[in-house]
Amino acid sequence: MAFFQMKKMILAWTFRKPVTTSYPFEPRKICPGSRGRLDVKISDCIFCTLCDKRCPTQALDVDKANKKWRIDRLRCISCGYCVEVCPKKCLTLTGDHGIPTVTKEMETF
Amino acid sequence: MGHRTIIPFGPQHPVLPEPIHIDLVVEDEKVVEAVPSIGFIHRGLERLVEKKDFVEFVYIAERICGICSFIHGQTYCQGVEEIMKIEVPTRAKYLRTIWGELSRIHSHLLWAGLMADGFGFESLFMHSWRVREQVLDIIEATTGGRVIFGSCKVGGARRDISPEQMTWMLKQLEVVEKEMRLIVDVFMNDDSVKHRLCGVGVISKADAISLGAVGPTLRGSGVADDMRLLKYAAFGELDFAPISRTDGDSYSRCAVRCDELFQSLDIIRQAAAKMPTGEIAVKVTGNPSGEFFSRVEQPRGEVVYYIKGNGTKNLTRFRARTPTFANVPALVKMLAGCELADVPVLVLTIDPCISCTER
Numbered sequence: 001m002a003f004f005q006m007k008k009m010i011l012a013w014t015f016r017k018p019v020t021t022s023y024p025f026e027p028r029k030i031c032p033g034s035r036g037r038l039d040v041k042i043s044d045c046i047f048c049t050l051c052d053k054r055c056p057t058q059a060l061d062v063d064k065a066n067k068k069w070r071i072d073r074l075r076c077i078s079c080g081y082c083v084e085v086c087p088k089k090c091l092t093l094t095g096d097h098g099i100p101t102v103t104k105e106m107e108t109f
Numbered sequence: 110m111g112h113r114t115i116i117p118f119g120p121q122h123p124v125l126p127e128p129i130h131i132d133l134v135v136e137d138e139k140v141v142e143a144v145p146s147i148g149f150i151h152r153g154l155e156r157l158v159e160k161k162d163f164v165e166f167v168y169i170a171e172r173i174c175g176i177c178s179f180i181h182g183q184t185y186c187q188g189v190e191e192i193m194k195i196e197v198p199t200r201a202k203y204l205r206t207i208w209g210e211l212s213r214i215h216s217h218l219l220w221a222g223l224m225a226d227g228f229g230f231e232s233l234f235m236h237s238w239r240v241r242e243q244v245l246d247i248i249e250a251t252t253g254g255r256v257i258f259g260s261c262k263v264g265g266a267r268r269d270i271s272p273e274q275m276t277w278m279l280k281q282l283e284v285v286e287k288e289m290r291l292i293v294d295v296f297m298n299d300d301s302v303k304h305r306l307c308g309v310g311v312i313s314k315a316d317a318i319s320l321g322a323v324g325p326t327l328r329g330s331g332v333a334d335d336m337r338l339l340k341y342a343a344f345g346e347l348d349f350a351p352i353s354r355t356d357g358d359s360y361s362r363c364a365v366r367c368d369e370l371f372q373s374l375d376i377i378r379q380a381a382a383k384m385p386t387g388e389i390a391v392k393v394t395g396n397p398s399g400e401f402f403s404r405v406e407q408p409r410g411e412v413v414y415y416i417k418g419n420g421t422k423n424l425t426r427f428r429a430r431t432p433t434f435a436n437v438p439a440l441v442k443m444l445a446g447c448e449l450a451d452v453p454v455l456v457l458t459i460d461p462c463i464s465c466t467e468r
Contacts, residue, residue: 002298002299002300003299003300003301004299004301005294005295005298005299005300005302006232006233006236006295006299008291009236009291009295010232013236019239019242031246031249031250032250033249033250033251033253034249034250034253034254035253035254035259054165056161056165056168056169077168077257078254078259079168079259080253080259080267081165081168084267093253
């Protein structure tokens with residue numbers, strides 16, 4: 001008979017700190033290499049529109065004529081396809097996920 | 110004969126965050142018949158495939174399921190590669206194997222938690238998910254995503270695991286293994302857990318085969334069938350034998366999953382030791398023309414993808430048959446004759462993923 005097989009584990013964890021963090025007071029640990037928010041180094045961008053064409057969610061809108069690079073943060077799924085196709089390598093995915101937004105506005109660069 | 114009543118189970122039910130509806134015909138406390146209905150979250154992927162480029166569709170295939178996401182992407186890629194006759198680099202095959210097995214570990218631990226929650230063992234649920242979190246950290250460090258890996262593409266893999274990362278990963282997995290042993294010990298040996306699982310929802314070997322059950326549901330009934338025997342990815346070069354149990358009850362299915370946790374760890378270690386160096390992807394040119402059935406073992410069982418292309422960049426036909434869909438007939442068979450209080454436990458023993466099923 002093995003009742004309460006978990007007693008050792010439960011007793012051990014009674015005296016340990018909780019594994020959960022008190023977010024948002026304690027910020028989330030950022031893992032290096034994590035696919036988070038898309039960042040653009042706009043000075044290097046040549047507005048070739050390749051990222052716009054390849055984006056699977058149509059989150060990007062690149063205007064070649066007016067030299068505008070726009071992103072809809074709510075549509076972006078951080079897949080990294082644009083980063084792979086960018087010929088100038090001016091796109092990067094940062095580890096953090098950015099701040100929450102309340103409006104559906106396109107961010108313009 | 111007692112009075113018959115129909116009790117609806119779902120589409121909103123505390124044990125299952127996903128919508129499946131089952132009409133339970135009960136006589137007193139006994140279920141005499143179960144009538145399932147699905148289709149609450151149909152997403153129309155088969156139509157979407159006609160609009161998306163076949164390379165882009167990997168992202169959608171990965172999002173069919175939030176748990177076995179990587180294996181969905183892998184199944185799709187393997188299918189397209191087979192049609193286009195692309196030879197994937199060996200390193201990419203090993204990487205796929207490692208990530209596939211990591212996803213199996215995290216899926217089985219997720220299931221273990223849900224199962225513990227289903228039979229009312231809250232602390233076991235919390236501890237299973239605590240361990241799962243460590244696996245998710247490994248996945249995030251190696252692929253960049255916690256649940257949606259996004260590391261598989263047609264022609265190979267998007268990311269590589271560096272030797273330092275590999276050493277770190279294997280070290281972390283040792284910690285995970287120790288923790289998993291404690292959790293599995295509770296599932297396998299605790300009397301209160303056994304009381305809920307042993308002899309409940311028995312599916313005989315003949316029934317499991319005739320009803321087309323797959324994965325741990327089939328292997329729990331004594332059929333050692335596993336799609337990894339097809340030797341896709343790197344499984345041809347690794348030592349692997351399917352795990353099966355003969356009793357066919359909930360405890361057997363649970364035992365199969367618990368043993369698979371350690372088997373997956375073993376496969377990862379073997380793959381890490383044998384992994385060759387070299388390229389991780391090849392360049393893909395042209396468009397797929399032809400058709401193929403791609404079969405891969407997911408944590409829940411066999412997934413079948415039918416892919417058909419006509420030489421353009423959009424596929425003409427795509428169909429996914431997910432393991433939960435195949436396991437629903439077995440579930441209906443299990444439910445007939447069970448106690449009403451056992452219904453949530455039985456629904457969980459097939460490890461249902463309704464979002465997968467609906468597509």
